[in-house]
Structure formats: structure tokens, C-alpha cells
Amino acid sequence: MNWAMNWNGIGTLFEGSAAPSRRAVLGGAAAVTLAGVLPTRALAQATGKVVVVGGGFGGATCARHLRALAPNLSVTLVEPDETIVTCPFSNTVIAGLNGIDAITRGLAPLKSLGVTVAVDRAAGFDPSRRVVKLSGGQELPYDRLVLSPGVDLKWGAIEGYDEKAAEIMPHAWKAGPQTLLLRRQIEAMDDGGVVVISAPQNPYRCPPGPYERASLIAHYLKAKKPRSKVIVLDAKDNFSKQGLFVEAWKKLYPGLLEWVPFAQAGNLTRVDPSTKTFHTDFSDVKADVANVIPPQRASRIVDQLGLAKGEDWVRVNQSTFESAIVPGVHVLGDSIIAGAMPKSAFSATSQAKMCAHAIAALMAGREPPVASFINTCYSLVAPDYGITVSDVFRVAPNGSITAVEGAGGVSPLGAPPEFRAREADYARGWYASITAETFG
Numbered sequence: 001m002n003w004a005m006n007w008n009g010i011g012t013l014f015e016g017s018a019a020p021s022r023r024a025v026l027g028g029a030a031a032v033t034l035a036g037v038l039p040t041r042a043l044a045q046a047t048g049k050v051v052v053v054g055g056g057f058g059g060a061t062c063a064r065h066l067r068a069l070a071p072n073l074s075v076t077l078v079e080p081d082e083t084i085v086t087c088p089f090s091n092t093v094i095a096g097l098n099g100i101d102a103i104t105r106g107l108a109p110l111k112s113l114g115v116t117v118a119v120d121r122a123a124g125f126d127p128s129r130r131v132v133k134l135s136g137g138q139e140l141p142y143d144r145l146v147l148s149p150g151v152d153l154k155w156g157a158i159e160g161y162d163e164k165a166a167e168i169m170p171h172a173w174k175a176g177p178q179t180l181l182l183r184r185q186i187e188a189m190d191d192g193g194v195v196v197i198s199a200p201q202n203p204y205r206c207p208p209g210p211y212e213r214a215s216l217i218a219h220y221l222k223a224k225k226p227r228s229k230v231i232v233l234d235a236k237d238n239f240s241k242q243g244l245f246v247e248a249w250k251k252l253y254p255g256l257l258e259w260v261p262f263a264q265a266g267n268l269t270r271v272d273p274s275t276k277t278f279h280t281d282f283s284d285v286k287a288d289v290a291n292v293i294p295p296q297r298a299s300r301i302v303d304q305l306g307l308a309k310g311e312d313w314v315r316v317n318q319s320t321f322e323s324a325i326v327p328g329v330h331v332l333g334d335s336i337i338a339g340a341m342p343k344s345a346f347s348a349t350s351q352a353k354m355c356a357h358a359i360a361a362l363m364a365g366r367e368p369p370v371a372s373f374i375n376t377c378y379s380l381v382a383p384d385y386g387i388t389v390s391d392v393f394r395v396a397p398n399g400s401i402t403a404v405e406g407a408g409g410v411s412p413l414g415a416p417p418e419f420r421a422r423e424a425d426y427a428r429g430w431y432a433s434i435t436a437e438t439f440g
Contacts, residue, residue: 043357046070046364048143051132053122053301055079055107057086058148058333058348060438063115065356071114073363076140078132079107080121084439087206088345089431090175094183095216097383103175109440125305127326144359146321147307148333148348149299150174151205154312157295158198159270168273169290172213173205185289186217191225193288196278198268199234203313204296205334205343207240208389211259212379213291215245218253219382230257231285233278234266240342241379241389244411248381248420268292298335305329313337318401319371320358321351330355339401341393347375349438371395378427386423387411 047070052063055077063077083106092098107117118140124133125145132140153171155162161169172182186195195217199210214232221228230253238261239245249257260266265282272279276290297312307314307323314331315324318339323329332355333348341347350373358368376390391408393401411423 042364042366043069043360044071044364046360047072048363049074049076049141050144050146050359050363051076051078051140051142052146052148053078053132054148054150054299054333055081055084055117056148056150056333056348057345057434057438058352059146060084060107060110061349061352062146062148062332062356063110064113064438064440065353066360067113067115069356069360070363073360074116075114076116076118077107077110078118078120078122078134078140080119082106082108082119085175085179086345086435087173087175087209088434090172090179091209091213091216092380093175093179094172094186094213095220096183096187097216100176100180105435105439107439112440122301127305127329130328143328143363145329146355146359147302147305147329147331147335148352149301149335151296151334151343152299154295154297158268158292160273161271161292161294165271165273166292169271169276169287169292171292171294173209173293173296182289182291186220189225189228189288192227193225194228194286195221195230195289195291196276196285196287197230197232197291198278198293199232199236199239200293200295201235203343204293206377207342207344208245208377208379210234210293211239211241211245212381214257214259215248215253215379215381218249218257222253222256226256228256231287232257232259232266233268233280233285234259234261235268236266237261237263240377241387241410243413244387245379245381247413248385248387252382252385302331302335307331318399319354319395320362320368321355322358330359339393339396340391340403341373341375341401342377344375344377345434346377347373349434350374371401373401376430378423378430380424380427381420382424384417384424385420386425386427387420388423388426 052059063075066075086103089103120134120136123135130142170178170182172178214230218230265280267281270279276287278285314336316336321330321332332351334343354371361368373393379387389410392404396402
């Protein structure tokens, strides 16, 4: 039997040597999506100054592509850290499959492309003068400003959960010290302990992330602490790739991993860090290791420019990513309302490429290209068990990014172990490819 993932207009992935690899399929998707917006002489004539704030997947990709499209542009990337610890694949660190170095990338390679990297924090903005003020005192003038600042956690949205509580009940939703803290707690937990993870209501960064995390922690416990258990308290009744995750949990982790949806008292209302207790609408759950993933919002740096106007997320022109409020300021990635696109690293890089094309065109006195995007999301349920969903998006006549009907794909239910192992290999290949393309 051939097990196929139907990508419709993009291609079909089959088990067997004659089939194209997932990397080839996604490469073809990227080529189709970006057709017609490749560099031209007109774009190469663009001149001026662009400042990009935020050195993650969106910001670094945008800076890199601006330099490739328009070599005469002056591009400065502002990022307070010399290295980026990626949220993608951070769950493998929590589960002991990788060390933190495996998900750490530097920004130095961008300098060889002509990007000026300012290792500093953006401390303020003057949109009337078009200036970014750095905490070190320097002012950076710009013609166009790009913000790709990611998310901030909504401290206090869950009663009892603040920055101090996060040192006891880590969120680990921003990779780095919190990732290692959660890892150490799981390692130190006695066999027979309970790991409790709370998942927030949509929208938030990386929709399938909590369920991949639960899966990989369960994999670790199954091997090292088999009398233990993982409980997921969910503020939702449905989640990304739910059927695929549930199928895998029944097969790999029966009795070890429990998902409690909103309808069954999964909604977290309050925590008690002193006892590591989760209080839901109708019950209390005591944890030995407590992972609270709180509700999120756009990074608070957008408030300095008034870009959100009291909302959690920034509204932009979804073709050019220019702010709906402040001209000349573009926002992309996790901080924005992007129609049907999820908040993911792949989405951020896809948006960054289109944003770079739009800025280069505008600064060359040309019309921005018609925007289209792709997103692919891999999840590891175990080191040799991967699942995937992919979508193609375009901007609808109403200006909102919408999924192209019939152009996406999802891993099939009931696939054999060889298929799942190949998906896991593709996941690792995807991470290697996207980090190389983004950071060099």
C-alpha cells in the first residue's frame, strides 16, 4: 500500500523511492509562492535606510532578503542578544533529546551580507522624525521601520501567575533560561510524579506546541520514570493536529498522557505557586512539575508607537505589513493579526520575505507585488514519530490573508511506523534548513 499526503496543487508525497522528498515538495511550494516577486533591476535601484527591530525568524529573514533584493539599501538589524535561542525544537531540549546549543544561533553571518547588526535594545521611537532610539544612546534614522518583536506573556491573566511565579512554575514559552529550568525540574522529579501543562485559548505562539511538548515529555518519562504521568489542562476543546496527536498518544503513551479539554474542567483560572496547584473551573490539580503556558499578546514594544490601540495584536495591511495606524512602520510575525495564518516561525519567515519585497518595491517607487504565503508545521510526538500540516495562503479581496482551498496537506491518520519516522526526519531537516536560511 502507498501512503500518500495529498498536497493537491503542490505535489503528492508517497512512501517509496520514486516519490519526491518533503524538502523537494516544500521547495517547490516556496518557488510557486514567490513566483513573480523575485529580484528585478527596478527593486535593485531602491535606496534609503531600513531599520529592523527583532532578530528572530521574521526580523533576520527580512533583513537578509532586503539586502538581497536591494543591495543599495542600508539595513540595520537591532537585537539585544548576540545569539538567538529558537522556540522551534526547544521542546526537544526540555525532553532531553538535545542540548541548548542545538537551538542557539548567532547573527554574525548577517554582517557578511552587508546587514549592520546593532546589539542593543530599541528604547524608543520618534515616528515624526523617523528615528529609533537605542538604550545605549544612539539614534538610528530610517525611511522604513520593520518590527518583528514576537510575543509577550500576559502576566496576571491567570490569577497568581506572574514573573515571580514563573521561576517556580515555568512557562518555557520563550526559549532560553526557562527552557533549561523546566528541563531541570523534570529531571529532578521522582518517578511517579505528575507533570501538569496548561494550554491557553487561541491565539498564541505555535498552536501545536503544548501538545508536542506533552508528547516529548511523555517519551522521556516512559523511558526514565515510567510510573509518572503528564496531564494537559486545556482552555480549548479543539487544537491543531488533534486527531494525529490523539492517535499517537493512544499508541505510544496509553495511561501516561491525559488531555483534559475545556468542557471537562480544563480551563485554568488560578495557580498557587507555593503548592504547585492548578485551579480550574471545577477542580484542583496538584503537580510535581508545573508548566504554565499563559495567554499572550504582541510584544509590548508596539505600545511605544501606539500600534495596537488597546488590542492584544497589531493590525496591518496584510499584503505589505505596513501598520494600519503609523505610516512607514511594518510589523510582522507573531505580533500581528494575519488572517488565517498561524503564529509560527515558518509564517514569520514567509511574511518577512513578502514584507521585504513590498518595502523594496515601495522604496524603488514601484507597486508592491501580490502577496501569497506558505506555512508548514512539523511536530515530533517521539524522536521517530513526526506529524505535519501545511497550508498555502493568499490575500483575499477583503484584504485578509486566507487559506487557499485544497492547496494544503496534513499527515494521514493510520500511517505505518516507517512513514512517521520519515516525517520525524523531515522535521529535523526542516529545522536545519530554516535556521540556515534565516541566520546563515
